[in-house]
Structure formats: structure tokens, C-alpha cells
Amino acid sequence: MKNHLYVSRLSFVFFLLSFFFSLTALLPGQDSAETDRKINFYIFNGQGRTADSLIGNELNRQPENLKYYFLKSQNSFYMSYFNTFGIVRDSLVKRGYESAGRMIALAEEREMTIENMFYLGSAYGYLARYYAGKAAYWDAFWAAHSARSYLNNVLEEDSSFADARQELAIQDYFTSRLDGFLGFLAWLTGMRGDARQALKQFQIVADQGRLCKDEARFVLFNLYMIENDFRQALALGEAFLTDFPDNVFVRVQTMSTKIVYEQGDLEFLKSEYDSLKSKYHLTNPAILNDLGYILMSHHHFEDAFKALHTNIRLFPHVANGYDSLSEAYLITGNVDMAIHYSKLCLEKLPFDSTITDAERRNLQSISEERLENLGVDTGKKMI
Numbered sequence: 001m002k003n004h005l006y007v008s009r010l011s012f013v014f015f016l017l018s019f020f021f022s023l024t025a026l027l028p029g030q031d032s033a034e035t036d037r038k039i040n041f042y043i044f045n046g047q048g049r050t051a052d053s054l055i056g057n058e059l060n061r062q063p064e065n066l067k068y069y070f071l072k073s074q075n076s077f078y079m080s081y082f083n084t085f086g087i088v089r090d091s092l093v094k095r096g097y098e099s100a101g102r103m104i105a106l107a108e109e110r111e112m113t114i115e116n117m118f119y120l121g122s123a124y125g126y127l128a129r130y131y132a133g134k135a136a137y138w139d140a141f142w143a144a145h146s147a148r149s150y151l152n153n154v155l156e157e158d159s160s161f162a163d164a165r166q167e168l169a170i171q172d173y174f175t176s177r178l179d180g181f182l183g184f185l186a187w188l189t190g191m192r193g194d195a196r197q198a199l200k201q202f203q204i205v206a207d208q209g210r211l212c213k214d215e216a217r218f219v220l221f222n223l224y225m226i227e228n229d230f231r232q233a234l235a236l237g238e239a240f241l242t243d244f245p246d247n248v249f250v251r252v253q254t255m256s257t258k259i260v261y262e263q264g265d266l267e268f269l270k271s272e273y274d275s276l277k278s279k280y281h282l283t284n285p286a287i288l289n290d291l292g293y294i295l296m297s298h299h300h301f302e303d304a305f306k307a308l309h310t311n312i313r314l315f316p317h318v319a320n321g322y323d324s325l326s327e328a329y330l331i332t333g334n335v336d337m338a339i340h341y342s343k344l345c346l347e348k349l350p351f352d353s354t355i356t357d358a359e360r361r362n363l364q365s366i367s368e369e370r371l372e373n374l375g376v377d378t379g380k381k382m383i
Contacts, residue, residue, distance in 0.1 A: 032058060039071055044214050044240075046247040048079035066103055066119045073099040073126050082249050093130060100126040114154050118164060121150035125167045137185060144171060145189045163211035165201045166219075173198035173223065199223065214243070221250070225294065230261040252284060256291040266303045269310040276314065285315040285354070289324050301332055319348035320355070323367055330370070339374055342367045 035054060042051035052075055058068045076096030100123040107116045107123070128144035131137070147167055154164040172193025175186040186192050202223070205216035217240055224233035237254030241247065259266075259280070269276065276282045288311035295304035308328055312321040326341035345367045349360055 036067075036071075039075075040214065041244070043071075043075050043078050044218065044247060045244040046082035046249065048075055048082060051075045052079075064106055066106055066116070069099045069103040069106070070119055070122055072096070073103065073123070077126070077129075082247060093133060096126060097130040100124075100130075114157055114161065117150045117154045118161070121147045121154065121164065121167060123147075124150065125170075137182060141185045141189045141191070144191060147171075148191065162205050162208040163213075166205045166209070166212045166216055169198040169201035169205070170219070172201070199227075214240075218250070221253070225253075225257060226297075228298065230257050233257050234261050248286075252286045252290055255281065255284075255287050256294055259287075259291055260294060266306045269306050273310070273313070276310070282314060285311055285318045285321055288314070289321060292324060292328065296328060296331065301328070304328055317348065317352060318354055319345045319352040319360075319363060322348060323363060326367070326370065330374075335374055339371060339376055342371050342374075343376075346371075 035058065039051050039054050042048070042054070052072070055068050055072050055075060058065065059072070062068065073096040076092045076099065080092045103119055103123040104127075107120045110116050124143045124147035128140045128147060130140075131143055132140035148171060151164045151168050154161050155168075171191050173195050174193075175183075175191045176193045176195045176198070178186050178192075183192075199220070202216050202220050206213055206220060209216055217236060221233055221236040221240060224230075224236060234254065234257045237250055237257060240250050241254060244250065272279060282288060288307045292304045292308040292311070295301070295307060305325075305328060308321065308325045312318070312325065315321055322341045322345035326338045326345060329335075329341060330338035346364065349364055349367075352360065355363070
């Protein structure tokens with residue numbers, strides 16, 4: 001399972017396929033510019049609770065201001081990635097969904113200005129992501145279709161509104177990769193995009209955007225890993241950390257990317273094992289765990305196993321490392337080893353001090369469900 005301090009790139013890709021990012025920050029011409037700047041910083045610096053407090057204060061003062069419902073939805077979404085507080089992800093998603101619904105209700109009662117269309121497009125994009133996360137794909141595609149309609153209208157009226165391109169680029173990039181039933185739904189709703197063109201649109205937002213510049217940078221960092229351009233991904237990750245130094249998710253991802261880009265051959269994990277923590281700063285079990293998922297996503301399973309096995313050697317008390325190995329073995333068809341490492345995960349859980357009780361219960365549930373699906377009677381002894 002992905003470490004609680006980060007979400008692996010695989011999970012990030014999957015969640016992006018669930019459609020679609022909310023946009024960041026502030027619309028021009030609004031009051032409280034300094035507060036809004038701070039909110040944006042705290043969201044992307046991984047300080048979601050501080051951002052949430054500021055947003056709540058603004059909603060108390062301006063209970064019908066669309067911007068702060070938008071930011072509340074967005075912050076809930078990013079807290080589900082950058083969360084280091086042990087908050088249950090489902091509750092964050094639900095809260096963001098409710099904020100998006102409120103934003104739609106308020107915006108639809110008003111004159112359809114460019115600003116309102118922007119908020120409506122963002123809100124429907126968030127609803128699409130929520131529905132897709134629930135596997136309600138039909139609802140997800142039609143919500144995404146509504147988002148696309150509103151945001152295209154924004155660009156038709158003002159082509160310089162670069163931030164409206166963000167959500168459209170998300171849709172174009174990931175629907176271009178769909179096939180089967182989901183590909184058919186994308187075609188039916190007119191959302192089969194072009195990945196190369198989408199990357200160009202993201203770059204426009206990163207260069208010219210005023211509202212979601214930082215989000216576009218964050219998305220591009222992850223997408224260049226999907227594109228196997230680790231040089232570009234590393235440069236983007238390091239630049240992002242210059243502005244948001246406390247973002248643990250991006251720091252872990254960047255360190256993992258650095259290993260892939262600079263080392264290539266992971267034999268150094270064996271030959272330099274005794275100096276890994278000091279020489280390569282491998283002091284966080286999320287780094288090699290994430291590296292394993294990155295390698296698996298590119299079907300480099302031999303190297304993935306090197307990373308994951310080294311991780312449990314370095315951090316033998318961290319239960320999540322054993323769960324990740326179990327998942328890797330299951331993906332490669334080795335059922336016996338998948339069972340073995342899921343059992344070890346359950347054995348380590350009561351003594352793992354790196355996770356919260358909520359995360360412990362979640363990891364226990366995942367391991368027990370995997371074992372039961374593989375025909376093993378777990379007895380379901382609660383921790």
C-alpha cells in the first residue's frame with residue numbers, strides 16, 4: 001500500500017483517470033489577495049489544515065463567495081494527497097464534493113459571467129472526479145462534459161484566460177489513453193483528446209496562468225514521469241520544492257525520480273547497502289516504496305523488486321513495505337509470495353509506530369481482503 005506520507009505515482013495516475021483536477025487559487029480582481037496567496041501556498045506546501053482554517057474564516061465573512069467554496073473543494077482534494085494528519089481520504093473527498101455542489105447551486109442562480117462559467121466548469125470537473133472514484137462512470141463522463149462546455153465558453157469569450165485550459169488539458173491527456181468501455185464513453189461524450197497537445201496546454205498554464213500556475217507545474221511534474229522523461233520531471237520537481245519546501249509528497253516523488261534518472265541500474269542498492277541512508281538520504285521508507293511503484297508502472301519488475309526488498313531491509317518495522325511487496329508479487333502472478341508478505345504485513349502492524357490507528361485499520365483491512373481473495377482464512381482479529 002502507498003505510504004501515508006505520500007501517494008504513489010501509480011495512485012496519482014489512477015486518480016487522475018478518475019477525472020479531473022479542481023483549479024487553484026484566486027480569480028483576478030477579488031479582495032483579500034494576500035489571504036488568497038497564503039491559502040494557495042499552504043495548499044501546495046502540504047499544510048492543508050492551515051489552508052482550511054483560512055478558507056473557513058473567509059467563508060464565515062463571505063458565505064456566498066464562490067471562490068472560497070472552490071478553494072475548499074480544491075484543498076480537500078489536495079489534502080487527500082499531501083495529507084500527513086491521518087485524515088480519512090473518503091471524508092476529504094466527500095467534503096470537496098459537497099463544496100462543489102454548493103458552488104454550482106450558487107453560480108447557477110447568477111448571471112453567466114466568465115467568472116461564474118469558470119467556477120461552474122471547475123465544480124463539474126470535481127464532480128466528475130468524485131463519480132469516477134465511485135466507479136459511476138456514466139455520471140462522471142457527463143459531469144466532465146458539462147465542465148468542458150463551461151470552460152470552452154470561457155475561452156471563446158476570452159482566449160487569454162489561460163487557467164481555463166487546465167481542466168480541459170487534464171481531460172484531453174487522460175481520455176487519449178482510454179480504451180475499451182471507458183474509451184467508448186469518452187468518444188460518446190466527445191472527449192477523446194491528444195496527449196501531446198495536452199502537455200502543451202499545461203505548459204501554457206504553467207507559464208501564463210494566474211490562477212492555477214502551481215497546479216499546472218505539479219501536474220506536469222507527474223505527467224513527465226508517465227512520459228518517461230525523468231530529466232524533465234526531476235527539474236520540475238526540484239523547482240516546485242524551491243517554492244513549496246515542506247511538500248513531503250513532491251519531495252518523496254522527486255527523490256525517487258532522481259534515483260531513476262541518475263542511477264538507472266539499481267544494483268547499487270546491493271553494493272552500497274550500508275551507505276544508502278547517508279549517501280542517498282534514504283531515511284524515509286516512502287522513497288523506495290514509491291520508486292518500486294514507478295518501476296512497476298513501466299513494467300520494470302526486476303528493478304521494482306530490488307527497490308521494495310531493499311526497503312524492508314532498511315525499514316523492517318514498517319508494515320506498509322510488506323504490503324507493497326505483496327501487491328507486487330500478486331501483480332506478477334506469484335500468489336504464494338503475495339500471501340507470505342501480506343501475512344508479514346499483518347504481523348508488523350501492531351508494532352508499526354509510523355502510522356496512525358486509522359491507517360493501521362485501513363492497511364489491516366486491505367491485507368485481510370487480499371488474503372481472503374487468495375483463499376486464506378485470516379480470522380479477522382482486529383488490532
